[in-house]
Amino acid sequence: MTIGIAGLGLIGGSFAKAYKNAGHTVYGFDTDENTLNFAMIAGAVDRVLNPDTIGLCECIVIAVYSGATVPYLESVAAYVSPHTTVIDCCGTKSAICADCFKIAEQYGFSFFGGHPMAGTQYSGFKHSSASLFAGASMIIVPPRFDDIALINNIKLLLEPLRLGKITVTTAEKHDEIIAFTSQLAHIISNAYVKSPTAQIHAGYSAGSYKDLSRVARLNEEMWTDLFMDNRDNLLSELDIFINSLNEYRSALAQHNSPAMKELLSEGTRCKKAADGQ
Secondary structure (H helix, E strand, O other), X not given: OEEEEEOOOHHHHHHHXXXXXXXXXXXXXXXXXXXXXXXXXXXXXXXXXXXXXXXXXXXXXXXXXXXXHHHHHHHHHHHOOOOOEEEEOXXXXXXXXXXXXXXXXXXXXXXXXXXXXXXXXXXXXXXXXXXXXXXXXXXXXXXXXXXXXXXXXXXXXXHHHOOOXXXXXXXXXXXXXXXXXXXXXXXXXXXXXXXHHHHHOOOOOOHHHHHXXXXXXXXXXXXXXXXXXXXXXXXXXXXXXXXXXXXXXXXXXOOOHHHHHHHHHHHHHHHHHHOOO
């Protein structure tokens, strides 16, 4: 199988390495020529993905910033084969899928919205790994839910990633839930370390600090785009979280131990229910 990867950062680089490890041919592209050259020297990419090679790919993975995804697909759509499946990796889906479905229909190839639920607090090709997606969930948004053959095809194309689960959903449901599971968590972590105490935590912190601060280091350009793309859903989740925090604060300010106990008990019940216990 021949795979094209546009964007060779953490996610795109990990796609490239996973497919190469599985014995497939990988063509790659990145706007940073040094990154592309390094990926080729490292053996993760065989040739450059360009108008001459795009048509040879059974699958093309677009792993660029959300604001660059649609322009990139528009720029290469005329070269994509009707037998090619294109999938993106952006953290929001509604706007991107709406535009990319139209482009794919116009040029006669298949497009799926995609979002691999894997990553690290670090970015760039040097941190990419062939095993990044092993056991992880991959969310896909198909253009049609009644075409089982099309959905089965994308599952076969993704097999080299060694995913643990593939979740098929709509773009709207993806963005609604991801606002809570990913975007809100990143904002909380980023805000948490703004306390002056974070600068003197050494020797006083353990797992709780590490867990809550793990994703505080953000690529501000990429994450700003994602937050703004999903503004309404993220605002809703932030309002719920802020209201909850105010309840804890009120219990403390009023020295109301029964209220605090009930808040903590309620949180434990919610966690157990979320974990299916």
